[in-house]
Every structure is written in C-alpha cells, then in structure tokens.
Amino acid sequence: MRLDLRLIAEMIPHGAKVLDIGCGDGALIEHLTREKQADARGIEIDMAEVTKAVSSGLAVIHGDADNDLAFYPDGGFDYVVLSRTLQAVEKPREVLRQMLRIGAHAIVSFPNFGHWELRWRLLTRGRMPDTETWNRPWYETPNIHPCTILDFLALCEMEGYVVEKWLAVDERGLKAPWRRSMRLANLFGEQALFQLRRAG
Helix, strand or coil: CCHHHHHHHHHCCCCCEEEEECCCCCHHHHHHHHHHCCEEEEEECCHHHHHHHHHCCCCEEECCHHHHHHHCCCCCEEEEEEECCHHHCCCHHHHHHHHHHHEEEEEEEEECCCCHHHHHHHHHHCCCCCCCCCCCCCCCCCCCCCCCHHHHHHHHHHHCEEEEEEEEECCCCCECCCCCCHHHHHHHCCEEEEEEEECC
16 A cells, blocks of 8 residues: 555544545545545546446545545545545645535645655756656646645644644655754655634
C-alpha cells in the first residue's frame, strides 16, 4: 500500500465509519475493512478503478469530489479521507468544507509544493519541476491547485478548522524530525498529512 495510505490507516481507529474520496482501486478501504473492521466505503472518478474495486467486493461508487459530496448527509462518517487528491480538485476549499460537514474528522494528504528540491529546480532550470513522486510533465499532471504546507495551514486557519495531527514525510516514509516547526516541514517535507476537525 502507498506510503501516505499506510500513515492514514494508522490514524483511523478500530471500527470507524470511513469515506475515502478518490479511493482509486480501494486499497485503503480493503485494508481498513480487513485490519480494523471499519465500515469503509469510497467514491472514485475513474470508472476503471471503480470497476476494479467493486470486482474485489469493495463498497465503491463512481463520483466526483467537486460535485457529489453535497449528496451525503451531515455527520454520516467518523473519518473522511482525501489522499493525494486535494491539489487535483476544482474547488479544494469547498471539498474541505463538505468533508467536515459529512465527517467528524477529515484526513488530507498532499504533495508539498514548497519542498526545497522543487524550489531549487524551478529557480535553476526555470521550468516546472517533477520528482519521483510526481513524475509527469506539467501538461499531463492532474494538479490544478498545487499548494504548500503553509498554504494549507493558512486555509485551515481562515476556515476555523482545528489541526488535530500533522506530519511531513519523504517518499521513503521517514517522518520529518522538524515536528515543532511548520516552516522547516514546509521546506523539507515531500508530503504532508493533516487530520482536521471543526472548531467547537
């Protein structure tokens, strides 16, 4: 299972009710159902991935995070997950609002576009960088709203979301040793993972 999905799975307690948005082939759903007896289901825009997940017996439907979350009831889930998808949705702010309307907690992972290597490549080459994690050229990438860890934190503060947990990691899964400094995490973390809840 992909690194960020393993880290997300560690954050979700036994028996939780989970919605995985942009769930792909359902790897996280399958893991949570098997290992944590979670009531896990998913929504995915890619019909081929939906077919793969459903054929494996997983509760996955075809849908679009930008448009279909409005149909879910308030407070229907304990955890709503959005892994490596925030930067690819049309309305990330609205997607986050919907996640925290339908779930008590939101878990979001995304690539940190503030990482020093991306900054350096843009500075020295003058072209949009790619990395091992994001190895597509700019004209093929699904990323339409790239953000940094500090950008995401500013959005959470503006919307009044409480950051319950956060971490920054590299692609090999090494957790950032700069746990107390969001600025250092923004510079050295390749991926970010946040667990949020509404205030109050």
